Amino acid sequence: MQIIKSSKAQYEYEIHALVKSFYPAWDVKILTPDSVIKDRKILETPPVMELKFLDDHVEFIVHDGLHNKSNSYTWWNTDQTESDEYKNAFGRFLYTSLQEETGISLPWGNLTGVRPTKLIMGMLEHGESEQEIAAFLREKHFVSEEKIDLGIEIAQRERKILSTLHYEDGYSLYVGIPFCPTTCLYCSFTSYPIGAWKERVPDYLTALEKEMETAAQLYRGKILDTVYIGGGTPTSLSAGEIDRLITSLKKYFDFSTVQEFTVEAGRADSITDEKLKVMRRHGVTRISVNPQTMKESTLKLIGRQHTVRQVADAFHMTRKAGFDNINMDIILGLPGEDKEDVRSTIESILVLAPESLTVHSLAVKRAAGLGRWIEEHGITAYNNTEEMMQIAALGADAMGMAPYYLYRQKNMSGNFENVGYAVDGRYGIYNILIMEEKQTILALGAGSITKKVTRTTMADGRENILIERCENVKEVAQYIERIDEMIERKRRLFEEM
Numbered sequence: 001m002q003i004i005k006s007s008k009a010q011y012e013y014e015i016h017a018l019v020k021s022f023y024p025a026w027d028v029k030i031l032t033p034d035s036v037i038k039d040r041k042i043l044e045t046p047p048v049m050e051l052k053f054l055d056d057h058v059e060f061i062v063h064d065g066l067h068n069k070s071n072s073y074t075w076w077n078t079d080q081t082e083s084d085e086y087k088n089a090f091g092r093f094l095y096t097s098l099q100e101e102t103g104i105s106l107p108w109g110n111l112t113g114v115r116p117t118k119l120i121m122g123m124l125e126h127g128e129s130e131q132e133i134a135a136f137l138r139e140k141h142f143v144s145e146e147k148i149d150l151g152i153e154i155a156q157r158e159r160k161i162l163s164t165l166h167y168e169d170g171y172s173l174y175v176g177i178p179f180c181p182t183t184c185l186y187c188s189f190t191s192y193p194i195g196a197w198k199e200r201v202p203d204y205l206t207a208l209e210k211e212m213e214t215a216a217q218l219y220r221g222k223i224l225d226t227v228y229i230g231g232g233t234p235t236s237l238s239a240g241e242i243d244r245l246i247t248s249l250k251k252y253f254d255f256s257t258v259q260e261f262t263v264e265a266g267r268a269d270s271i272t273d274e275k276l277k278v279m280r281r282h283g284v285t286r287i288s289v290n291p292q293t294m295k296e297s298t299l300k301l302i303g304r305q306h307t308v309r310q311v312a313d314a315f316h317m318t319r320k321a322g323f324d325n326i327n328m329d330i331i332l333g334l335p336g337e338d339k340e341d342v343r344s345t346i347e348s349i350l351v352l353a354p355e356s357l358t359v360h361s362l363a364v365k366r367a368a369g370l371g372r373w374i375e376e377h378g379i380t381a382y383n384n385t386e387e388m389m390q391i392a393a394l395g396a397d398a399m400g401m402a403p404y405y406l407y408r409q410k411n412m413s414g415n416f417e418n419v420g421y422a423v424d425g426r427y428g429i430y431n432i433l434i435m436e437e438k439q440t441i442l443a444l445g446a447g448s449i450t451k452k453v454t455r456t457t458m459a460d461g462r463e464n465i466l467i468e469r470c471e472n473v474k475e476v477a478q479y480i481e482r483i484d485e486m487i488e489r490k491r492r493l494f495e496e497m
């Protein structure tokens with residue numbers, strides 16, 4: 001564990017996020033005057049960095065225990081206010097100090113949030129020009145020219161795509177199916193192996209139907225724009241169960257206005273012709289068949305338990321069933337994969353020609369099996385590179401796709417981003433909505449999070465968006481047992497509507 005001591009409690013999150021961005025393999029612990037630490041080991045560990053907030057300056061000291069020396073960086077500032085301006089300036093000081101210390105410039109500069117395009121979209125909507133936005137990102141946040149261009153291009157495209165949605169009087173619906181054929185090594189979602197949970201699926205669907213009924217009443221009269229069934233792997237359910245699920249959804253919600261209806265089939269080993277027919281009959285418009293990689297040994301390593309051949313077969317089956325909007329997800333930075341593996345995965349996908357490709361950079365979460373696996377094997381998984389990102393981007397371009405949404409995650413391999421590419425008119429609208437937080441998303445099922453979006457206009461003409469959340473419990477058994485409590489939480493969230 002790497003200890004960082006700060007004499008001020010306020011900027012713990014900013015310090016942690018920035019230091020982790022420069023040193024992704026570190027397990028960082030920030031100690032501030034407010035920290036309550038009982039672990040003697042932590043208290044006795046010498047800090048690797050220190051931040052001293054003094055009357056007229058801030059001192060940032062980096063200790064190199066190995067060579068018994070320290071580097072010191074100073075920011076002269078007498079401003080003792082805790083304004084946003086001060087916080088931003090402090091972020092710049094810390095970023096430039098770390099940049100000098102490591103000799104590394106981060107692609108997204110000191111932007112550590114998960115939604116950089118949301119910031120850009122907000123500025124565009126406020127009437128700022130692309131040049132003004134670029135200067136702001138360059139000068140205030142040290143974002144690279146390439147990421148500035150990418151961010152602005154995506155934000156502009158998102159605005160166009162979202163222009164047909166009903167922000168004020170519309171909403172989107174998410175339904176979580178938390179079962180999968182097996183659990184992937186890197187999984188950090190709510191997922192239970194279907195083999196062990198098969199008997200509880202009918203109870204789960206019954207609870208879900210109860211939640212649907214109330215949620216539909218709470219949002220009666222609003223326009224349903226998009227529907228997304230995700231998880232987990234929704235196609236872990238049998239064809240009959242999928243039929244029951246969508247039939248119930250259509251009983252409670254008005255699908256006549258739906259612009260996009262996605263089912264994240266995900267795992268190739270869960271897709272059958274019968275299930276595809278059920279989804280087609282119910283008007284599913286977009287489906288995901290996710291390989292993550294087309295390298296056999298990596299699939300085995302990450303616990304997918306399906307082959308490359310099965311991915312191609314599932315894709316062809318989906319196409320044959322009549323789907324003309326198929327997405328494929330891949331992950332860059334998987335253990336042991338190099339740029340040639342990425343190139344080979346992209347070449348295999350080019351042959352299949354999906355309508356969209358979502359490129360993820362591996363995010364290692366300590367809770368996931370992959371985090372433990374990495375620790376045990378003493379390997380670094382942070383091997384995604386700019387070159388790999390470029391190979392994926394060129395592959396998407398060769399398939400006639402353009403980038404249309406982007407987000408970042410904590411502990412992301414190489415400090416890059418996840419990018420969704422799609423051919424024109426085959427975008428994943430729901431994906432943009434999740435990132436841009438423009439519209440209420442009513443979320444049902446275990447582990448789902450409902451976001452209520454309320455828009456008001458402030459005195460200066462800017463739009464203020466209030467986001468209120470309501471979470472469902474993650475454990476399936478708890479969700480089934482406590483469904484009335486989940487419903488009550490939703491009722492409370494929407495009662496003032």
Ligand code: SF4
Nearest residue numbers: 180183184187191232
């Ligand atoms: S398919 Fe997705 S949700 Fe299921 S175990 Fe793998 S990563 Fe987790």
